[in-house]
Amino acid sequence: MDGLVGFLGNAYPWVKAAHLTFVIFWMAGLFILPRFYVYHHETTPGSAEDRAWIEREERVRSIILGPAMGLVWILGLLLAANIGAWHQGWFVAKFLMVVALSGYQGWLAVYGKRLAQGKRPLENRTLRIMNEIPGIAAALIVVLVIVKPF
Numbered sequence: 001m002d003g004l005v006g007f008l009g010n011a012y013p014w015v016k017a018a019h020l021t022f023v024i025f026w027m028a029g030l031f032i033l034p035r036f037y038v039y040h041h042e043t044t045p046g047s048a049e050d051r052a053w054i055e056r057e058e059r060v061r062s063i064i065l066g067p068a069m070g071l072v073w074i075l076g077l078l079l080a081a082n083i084g085a086w087h088q089g090w091f092v093a094k095f096l097m098v099v100a101l102s103g104y105q106g107w108l109a110v111y112g113k114r115l116a117q118g119k120r121p122l123e124n125r126t127l128r129i130m131n132e133i134p135g136i137a138a139a140l141i142v143v144l145v146i147v148k149p150f
């Protein structure tokens, strides 16, 4: 079975299962945080509601997003090393998408800081459009990994 070759041996499917579990946690965080920002946008800076959103957002970032992204990266790179994925087109494309998604998370962190300072840098509509990015990225990544079109 090709899933069992490489230095991970029989652990390969287990590492893949763990990879997918943390992908789910990561995506959950990436879906919920910008949604929180949309609600946060509607509050008055300095209000009790504003402070409650700041706290909720901070928790999603530190408890879900940070650890989940780290673990997805570690487990994903292990899988990649195990199967020599760097020579395969689908993987390189996936890798670039994941780098972009990690950059998106960085942008979310910066945007959260602005909100906490009482700023509302984007129009609501623009923020809602930005919210679609993780869903689109996840769909493309799944196609790359499962269909392996190139």
Ligand code: HEM
Pocket: 016, 019, 020, 023, 027, 072, 073, 074, 075, 076, 077, 079, 080, 081, 083, 085, 098, 101, 137, 138, 141, 142, 145, 146
């Ligand atoms: C952080 C960087 C990531 C790296 C380095 C990475 C790498 C890998 C590798 C090498 C595999 C094994 C593929 C195979 O056995 O054919 C894999 C499996 C998978 N990855 Fe990732 N991945 C990363 C992030 C993600 C993300 C963000 C998603 C989804 C949004 C994702 C979704 C999947 C899926 C669905 C599989 C299972 C494919 C199968 O059953 O063969 N990965 N990943």
